[in-house]
Amino acid sequence: MKSKSARPLRRFWGWGLESDELLPTEIAIIQGMMARLGIARRTLPTPPTESEFSLPAPRITPPSSLEDTFSDTPHDRLSHAYGKSFADAVRMWNRDLPNPPDWVAFPPDEQAVIDILDWAGRENVAVVPYGGGSSVCGGVEPAVGSSYRATVSLDLERLNYVVEVDRASRSARIQAGILGPDLERDLRPHGLTLRHYPQSFQFSTLGGWIVTRAGGHYATLHTHIDEFVQSVRMITPAGVVETRRLPGSGAGPDPNQFIAGSEGVLGVVTEAWMRLQDRPTFRASASIRFSGFAAAVNCVRALAQSGLNPTNCRLLDPAEVAWTGVGDGRSPTLVLGFESADHELRPWMKRALELVRDFGGEYDTAAVERSMQAAASGADDEHRRGAAGAWRDAFIRMPYWRDPMVGAGAILDTFETAITWDRFDDFYGGVREDVEAAILQATGRPGSVSCRFTHVYPDGPAPYFTYSALGSPDGDLASSLAAWREIKLAANETVTGRGGTITHHHAVGRDHRSGYEHEAPPLFREALAAAKARLDPRGILNPGVLVDPVGRSVGITGALAPHNP
Numbered sequence: 233m234k235s236k237s238a239r240p241l242r243r244f245w246g247w248g249l250e251s252d253e254l255l256p257t258e259i260a261i262i263q264g265m266m267a268r269l270g271i272a273r274r275t276l277p278t279p280p281t282e283s284e285f286s287l288p289a290p291r292i293t294p295p296s297s298l299e300d301t302f303s304d305t306p307h308d309r310l311s312h313a314y315g316k317s318f319a320d321a322v323r324m325w326n327r328d329l330p331n332p333p334d335w336v337a338f339p340p341d342e343q344a345v346i347d348i349l350d351w352a353g354r355e356n357v358a359v360v361p362y363g364g365g366s367s368v369c370g371g372v373e374p375a376v377g378s379s380y381r382a383t384v385s386l387d388l389e390r391l392n393y394v395v396e397v398d399r400a401s402r403s404a405r406i407q408a409g410i411l412g413p414d415l416e417r418d419l420r421p422h423g424l425t426l427r428h429y430p431q432s433f434q435f436s437t438l439g440g441w442i443v444t445r446a447g448g449h450y451a452t453l454h455t456h457i458d459e460f461v462q463s464v465r466m467i468t469p470a471g472v473v474e475t476r477r478l479p480g481s482g483a484g485p486d487p488n489q490f491i492a493g494s495e496g497v498l499g500v501v502t503e504a505w506m507r508l509q510d511r512p513t514f515r516a517s518a519s520i521r522f523s524g525f526a527a528a529v530n531c532v533r534a535l536a537q538s539g540l541n542p543t544n545c546r547l548l549d550p551a552e553v554a555w556t557g558v559g560d561g562r563s564p565t566l567v568l569g570f571e572s573a574d575h576e577l578r579p580w581m582k583r584a585l586e587l588v589r590d591f592g593g594e595y596d597t598a599a600v601e602r603s604m605q606a607a608a609s610g611a612d613d614e615h616r617r618g619a620a621g622a623w624r625d626a627f628i629r630m631p632y633w634r635d636p637m638v639g640a641g642a643i644l645d646t647f648e649t650a651i652t653w654d655r656f657d658d659f660y661g662g663v664r665e666d667v668e669a670a671i672l673q674a675t676g677r678p679g680s681v682s683c684r685f686t687h688v689y690p691d692g693p694a695p696y697f698t699y700s701a702l703g704s705p706d707g708d709l710a711s712s713l714a715a716w717r718e719i720k721l722a723a724n725e726t727v728t729g730r731g732g733t734i735t736h737h738h739a740v741g742r743d744h745r746s747g748y749e750h751e752a753p754p755l756f757r758e759a760l761a762a763a764k765a766r767l768d769p770r771g772i773l774n775p776g777v778l779v780d781p782v783g784r785s786v787g788i789t790g791a792l793a794p795h796n797p
């Protein structure tokens with residue numbers, strides 16, 4: 233048996249299914265990008281195969297009562313050894329696997345989760361909860377330090393049902409292991425949607441979104457999944473924590489928020505009641521060009537502070553426009569959109585475009601009008617055309633394109649943050665400068681750093697930086713990884729040092745832990761460690777992430793571990 237997973241088999245080494253293929257046009261795009269970066273080879277590299285890895289035998293035997301739940305097939309162990317960050321990809325392409333899980337468990341129900349945690353606690357086995365494995369900060373790598381007997385990756389894929397729908401309160405009870413597309417498929421017959429679309433939607437789960445406080449579809453107002461969590465149920469080694477279903481509550485610190493963002497260190501989220509939306513029927517969108525980035529930023533600030541709350545308000549700086557090939561490939565571009573299930577959006581768009589004109593933004597009036605008419609007639613084509621459509625296509629396909637480029641020697645990575653408006657200008661310039669300098673220092677060659685806003689608030693934007701560099705012209709992936717480490721540490725340092733958050737929505741995991749320690753007040757971290765000690769007294773849950781278990785010093789593990797060369 234290749235895998236005990238019941239899902240279509242995923243590539244263990246990268247993004248997508250084993251059956252996915254690149255289109256010839258995409259291969260040409262990737263080859264063009266490789267040539268521009270200075271990569272010597274012209275053909276795409278051959279992905280790793282399972283037989284190229286020699287996995288050590290599992291260090292422990294699971295209890296016979298749970299035998300069906302556990303898998304040690306090479307495919308399952310390999311596909312749970314890493315998440316999907318640059319460092320994960322490059323280590324896979326380099327056939328470098330320091331921390332494969334001893335076992336992968338696929339519990340069919342909550343009782344099995346409880347049994348696995350009981351067994352792991354007794355046997356000193358570290359348990360790494362696993363949703364879709366799309367973590368880009370080392371959240372699922374079983375790099376747990378040396379004080380555990382073995383590691384188990386606990387995959388929630390069998391908890392994948394929409395269990396109950398409450399139409400009156402527009403909410404549903406949903407199991408944590410469900411993937412984005414399955415969740416939306418099951419809500420559709422009810423005319424409802426969660427409308428949470430991270431870029432990783434296809435391969436990430438409700439439970440993963442909740443515990444990483446993922447950022448989704450809405451650029452303003454309901455930016456994080458937290459807004460949609462009505463109540464949540466979490467299995468911990470000390471018992472079950474289940475919060476009450478309430479539309480709102482002012483009773484003390486919010487237990488939902490305590491669980492959201494816990495990244496698998498406090499317990500295993502098995503299900504949640506989620507607040508849903510009616511499916512939108514009205515839409516309006518516009519692609520706006522600016523002659524300068526400063527005017528564009530001021531315009532976005534005005535929009536964010538206007539109370540119009542656009543659904544989409546993504547500003548691309550000139551480097552990002554060039555990188556994604558959007559619009560004229562030069563001018564800062566704002567992708568602006570509104571949607572509603574209830575009302576026509578002409579007045580909102582009209583007022584937003586007045587603000588846009590105040591800041592010198594230019595757009596195609598006829599295309600905006602067509603977008604509203606297309607939505608009203610049920611035809612969505614207009615929303616798929618133009619700069620917005622081009623950006624969306626690149627957005628969805630980029631993870632597929634990244635893998636072969638990484639295998640050929642490119643460094644391609646992103647980092648994201650948030651900062652108040654008063655500090656944005658200095659921050660943006662300073663971060664770009666520092667990361668460009670780090671790329672030059674680490675690789676000996678200049679790279680490119682671009683930025684877009686993924687989310688915006690009345691008090692500040694969430695800038696999302698993408699950088700590309702030549703790690704190694706001839707595909708020496710150990711050099712790529714070493715250079716990436718230097719750049720990543722510099723990015724963590726400049727973002728937090730200049731007053732931004734270490735993460736707006738990608739989570740802390742292992743790779744952002746030093747930034748989290750810089751950002752979260754020391755006494756708060758002590759309180760969190762004390763809460764962990766109460767819920768996870770033996771410290772078996774996801775060691776290395778967020779805070780050390782009391783009595784064990786795990787520290788920084790994974791891709792940025794200090795002992796790495």
Ligand SMILES: Cc1cc2nc3c(=O)[nH]c(=O)nc-3n(C[C@H](O)[C@H](O)[C@H](O)COP(=O)(O)OP(=O)(O)OC[C@H]3O[C@@H](n4cnc5c(N)ncnc54)[C@H](O)[C@@H]3O)c2cc1C
Nearest residue numbers: 363364365366367371430431432437439440446447496501
């Ligand atoms: C191409 C790409 C695009 C991305 N785009 C976005 C984006 O737009 N917005 C965004 O917010 N993030 C994005 N991410 C990051 C990632 O998808 C999110 O962090 C996502 O929420 C992780 O969900 P997952 O189910 O894959 O969780 P995993 O990666 O499996 O796990 C993430 C963390 O949560 C823990 N965990 C998972 N499930 C549970 C559970 N049921 N109970 C307890 N702990 C659990 C894990 O131990 C780990 O610490 C992107 C990643 C990639 C690769």
